[in-house]
Amino acid sequence: MRSSTSDSSSNQSGASSRPVASERVFSVLLLLFSAIPAVGLGFNLDIENRISENRTLAAFPSLGQEPVDAWPKKLEDYYNDHFGFRSLLVRLHNYAYVKEMGISPDPMVVMGREDSYFLAEHVAIFQRGKFSEQELQEWIGLFRKNAAEAARDGAKYYLALVPATPTIYPEYIPEDLKGPDYPSLLDQFIAKAREEGLAVIDVRAELRDARQKAQVHFKTDYHWTDYGAFVAYSKIAQEIKKDFPQLNPLKMSDLRSEPFVLNSTFITLLLGLDGLITEDAARYVVKEPSQVQIEERVPSAFGYFGATQITVNPKVDPEITAALVGDSFTEAPYPYFKESFSRLTYFLTGGSQIDSAVLAREKPQIVIQMLVESKLGWSAKDLADKH
Numbered sequence: 001m002r003s004s005t006s007d008s009s010s011n012q013s014g015a016s017s018r019p020v021a022s023e024r025v026f027s028v029l030l031l032l033f034s035a036i037p038a039v040g041l042g043f044n045l046d047i048e049n050r051i052s053e054n055r056t057l058a059a060f061p062s063l064g065q066e067p068v069d070a071w072p073k074k075l076e077d078y079y080n081d082h083f084g085f086r087s088l089l090v091r092l093h094n095y096a097y098v099k100e101m102g103i104s105p106d107p108m109v110v111m112g113r114e115d116s117y118f119l120a121e122h123v124a125i126f127q128r129g130k131f132s133e134q135e136l137q138e139w140i141g142l143f144r145k146n147a148a149e150a151a152r153d154g155a156k157y158y159l160a161l162v163p164a165t166p167t168i169y170p171e172y173i174p175e176d177l178k179g180p181d182y183p184s185l186l187d188q189f190i191a192k193a194r195e196e197g198l199a200v201i202d203v204r205a206e207l208r209d210a211r212q213k214a215q216v217h218f219k220t221d222y223h224w225t226d227y228g229a230f231v232a233y234s235k236i237a238q239e240i241k242k243d244f245p246q247l248n249p250l251k252m253s254d255l256r257s258e259p260f261v262l263n264s265t266f267i268t269l270l271l272g273l274d275g276l277i278t279e280d281a282a283r284y285v286v287k288e289p290s291q292v293q294i295e296e297r298v299p300s301a302f303g304y305f306g307a308t309q310i311t312v313n314p315k316v317d318p319e320i321t322a323a324l325v326g327d328s329f330t331e332a333p334y335p336y337f338k339e340s341f342s343r344l345t346y347f348l349t350g351g352s353q354i355d356s357a358v359l360a361r362e363k364p365q366i367v368i369q370m371l372v373e374s375k376l377g378w379s380a381k382d383l384a385d386k387h
Contacts, residue, residue, distance in 0.1 A: 087272075094272040106270045112172040116219040117267045117277075122164045125377035126179035136192045138380035143198060143369070146354050150367040153359050155323070156243055157367045159193065160201040160236050161186060162224075162329045164373040165217040168207050172219070185376040201239045203232040220277055221265035222374075226284040229332030230255065236333075237340060240366060246318050249340050250286065258283045285335070290315040292338050298345075298358050308358050309346045316342040323347060323362065325354055326370030337368070351386030 094105045104111050110118040131139070147157035163186065166173050183191075186204075193200045207216045207228055216228030224232070230252070237249035263278040271277065290313050298308045316339075323345040324330055324337050330348060338344045345362050347355060354369070375383055 116172040122374045155367045162372045203235045220279045233333040233336040255284045321364040322366040323364040
């Protein structure tokens with residue numbers, strides 16, 4: 001009987017010791033995991049920082065120069081911004097938000113359907129009200145001024161409108177973020193611009209047709225693909241050729257497709273998921289490129305790079321000269337434009353201004369300015385002041 005009681009007591013003791021042991025293991029693991037950031041900070045351990053943060057990280061406080069009562073807060077801020085393996089842990093956190101919960105960890109990025117992502121400002125323009133008559137007049141005045149400057153130097157001015165991704169792929173936008181059912185800001189602007197006599201080129205119909213064959217805007221970036229850029233270039237060239245029949249634009253058969261994986265964009269950087277969110281894409285490059293040469297870079301107060309790039313293409317005959325003006329959306333079609341003109345002045349700018357001194361010196365026959373739809377959510381004055 002004693003033996004039976006002893007066995008029973010032993011079994012109960014063994015059973016009760018197992019939870020205690022597992023709790024101890026868990027506690028040790030928890031302590032070790034909690035210590036990782038501090039240890040990493042001490043030894044300056046982290047993966048490569050691939051997180052884009054729109055702020056300056058807290059610096060280590062100058063304890064001898066700071067009031068004593070400010071030390072705890074400043075030290076805490078420094079630790080929060082520099083603890084060990086911070087980039088890795090933040091990326092894991094953001095990945096869980098984006099891929100598991102479908103939530104954007106950055107207010108500048110909107111999660112779309114079918115694994116698509118948008119800049120918030122590109123979606124917001126579809127939710128704002130109509131232009132007032134005064135706003136429209138301010139917008140038209142901005143580009144009428146540029147057209148007048150071009151004409152003064154003997155150039156024909158064309159304003160090409162670049163649609164935002166939601167305009168071409170409305171099905172990607174969540175239902176609760178879609179705007180009211182009336183003409184978009186782009187529709188209103190185009191109607192008024194044509195009424196005022198501006199030569200406007202609308203590429204939306206061509207892009208909507210082309211999307212049936214290939215992706216014309218990226219899903220993980222807010223820019224158009226090379227294919228979409230070439231479709232837009234073809235439409236613009238077609239309209240210009242009506243006034244300049246000597247123009248000989250590229251055809252799709254002049255290009256070859258080269259597949260690649262897009263793994264780094266402004267949006268993936270904002271999400272802290274550069275390299276983790278990828279997209280299969282294709283580059284469309286000229287099969288037999290001309291020997292286009294960069295003649296010079298003219299200093300400019302407005303361009304992204306502080307200079308306007310001028311290229312010369314001796315293969316183009318008869319000679320036909322142009323200026324291309326716009327923001328980062330012009331970078332994809334730029335290789336096609338420089339194949340089409342004997343001399344091309346490329347003015348890459350985030351605003352609307354054209355350097356009149358460069359125009360007066362170069363005297364191109366054609367000025368092509370590209371305006372991205374999302375900019376219509378700004379005020380005309382803000383765009384005029386942007387460099």
